Amino acid sequence: MSPTKLLCALIPAFTLIGLGHLAPAQKSDAHLAAGQVMQRIIAATGATPPANTVDTLKAGDPNTIVTGIATTFMDTYAVLEKAVAGGKNLIITHEPTFYNHPDDLAPLASDPVQQQKLKYIQDHHLVVWRFHDTWHARRPDGILVGMVNQFGWGKYQSSSDPYRFILPAANVGQIAASLQARTGDRALRIVGDSSMTVTDVALMPGAAGADRQIKALEDDKVQLLVAGESREWETVPYVQDAAAQGRHKALILLGHVVSEEAGMDECARWVRTLFPDIPVTFIPAGEPFHTLPASSDRRR
């Protein structure tokens, strides 16, 4: 945080009125309510949230004056603690807070983990807002922008389809190693032949679902799909079967978090431009998995 932004965050709103002439170029945002911030962000995307969007307020009072914004892939309990420690009270999370896609509290209403998380949010007067559908619907897709930057794939991106890339010829294992080095991925998994040379790649961060993942692989030109997660009875055996049939198809699963997290770092950069007077930080949720030292592929 710059000293100027820190100052703005600390000065109460009533003082700012008197200091207005010192910052003539920008009307201060330091007194905005969470609901106003959310509305401005949605408007700035230029996208219309889909019907039944999950981009709703998940907890907290939208009238809360925003002292700071934290963006994150997922507001785990540890992320919330870091937000509080950093004085951020508006949490913008890409994925659910309460362990299911619509953040339905009912299934775990009596669960102590959910109860403690909800109490923590209430006790610290946090406002939790999900920013999933609309960030993806923005053009360009905000998550995609962050991931392409992290991968260093911008120069390979198709001009007609931003989710498609023509990479310099390399085998699947080499591409996987490059992605691992770029992201720090601990639990990257490959389906298909690691030694197969590919150039045409489709990138689908997150868990797009088998329908969309297989649709991408059905394109004759696509040799490799890079995705977040996929279930072991859907896209995974589809790729195994395609490869067994002699088709040039492979799959790299980065993990859901690793495949999208840089897209919420990008979100923080973008939100900062919308609210120059509100401190905005990206808090990594971090890959949730640890692996064993000997878990490398012993059969290769």
Add this chain to the structure above:
Amino acid sequence: MSPTKLLCALIPAFTLIGLGHLAPAQKSDAHLAAGQVMQRIIAATGATPPANTVDTLKAGDPNTIVTGIATTFMDTYAVLEKAVAGGKNLIITHEPTFYNHPDDLAPLASDPVQQQKLKYIQDHHLVVWRFHDTWHARRPDGILVGMVNQFGWGKYQSSSDPYRFILPAANVGQIAASLQARTGDRALRIVGDSSMTVTDVALMPGAAGADRQIKALEDDKVQLLVAGESREWETVPYVQDAAAQGRHKALILLGHVVSEEAGMDECARWVRTLFPDIPVTFIPAGEPFHTLPASSDRRR
């Protein structure tokens, strides 16, 4: 295959009628149709398939005379090729053939991978039957029996709840390493603190779903859940949050295949006892994932 079984498999049914007096203790099964075999297996489980069971005929003619049975976790294209090479024409698969849970052919009706798989099954007169719900519903759960044997956990199994175990005190990483050594798992993933000592473990092979997985973890006594797969916005962050709140909870994800495959080896052993005159073999689908040599946890 024993010489006796091989002989029985090769002798046509009409010859067996004349040789009936040579095998007085067991009426020959060498002329059974696939539908009869399936019925006998269901009956032998003593379990009632649930309403809307997925344990249905997926492809092929149930009147086909069974020359050999192959059990498998999942009848991938490579598994089907091995079955054909080994003369097995009844495929008993635990998981789907056609890339979705109900084996609905419609979504990929025009997909070349599905079309070629279906044609391969037809061209080789295979009969594909799914044996999922009823094998789990058998008491004891057939998948669980196979996995507990593979893990060497029989002596730790609870007498009141066969999915619960009291292990000798060890930390999560040590238990994971033991499971990795027993199964050959390449892509085992740990959520939570690998150094936490645990004794009380719940085992839920496959993808039981977040409701059941979290329900198991809600039990105060359960410190570690060992499961197949779980989505990254459900049980995974639940365990992260529980751990961040200071609760003694951890999760090991073996992968779906690794967490259930030995249960279909067990199935072959059991089916063999039902049809002594039909060759029965277990064909491993094998873990679908390869990992990178450097994918071990560099942050630890």
